[in-house]
Amino acid sequence: MLLEQLTALLANTDITLTEQQKQQLVDYVGLLDKWNKAYNLTSVRDPQEMMVKHIMDSLVVAPHLSGKNYIDVGTGPGLPGIVLAIALPDTHFVLLDSLGKRVRFLTQVKHALGLENVTPVQSRVEEYQPSVKLDGVLSRAFASLQDMVQWCGHLVDDEARFLALKGQFPQQELDSLPAGVILEHDISLQVPELDGERHLIILKKD
Secondary structure, X not given: OHHHHHHHHHOOOOOOOOHHHHHHHHHHHHHHHHHHHHHOOXXXXXXXXXXXXXXXXXXXXXHHOOOOEEEEEOOOOOOOHXXXXXXXXXXXXXXXXXXXXXXXXXXXXXXXXXXXXXEEEEOOHHHOOOOOOOOEEEEEOOOOHHHHHHHHHHHOOXXXXXXXXXXXXXXXXXXXXXXXXXXXXXXXXXXXXXXXXXXXXXXXXX
């Protein structure tokens, strides 16, 4: 049922996935549903709802990533990092979270789905030092743009980007950005069967 739902949702986008990738996403929802009962990883309880609110909401970002190394800060149960890692197998994602139970879940997902391109890390973002040059910092429901830039500024050089998944256009947050960081792109995202606005806000160092 979930596979049919995913296939129908994808038909409303320009995203093409292999049968293996689709199965990995379905299996991920299965793991999320199973572990959620004990670990309380997400407030979304229904797997079909997860498919729209978590999987598709993360997946629509994939066409806008061009680099090869990203960090997903405050990844929680792997959103958007796990979903993007499945969609973009040639791109590596560090999945950073400060909570041990979430990182244990992510480690289990990595092994269960055979994802070689993810590295779960338990750390506070301020204390983490990347081992490779990152193309961008990703966040979904992690923090304000101002906090994101201040907490994650040490992770990236002047070439990298900050990519934040937001609901409504965050004008107030953009007005509060620290000096030296500017809005490069605002991409309006269309998520099938999801009500409300979705924006991918891309910031860069000026």
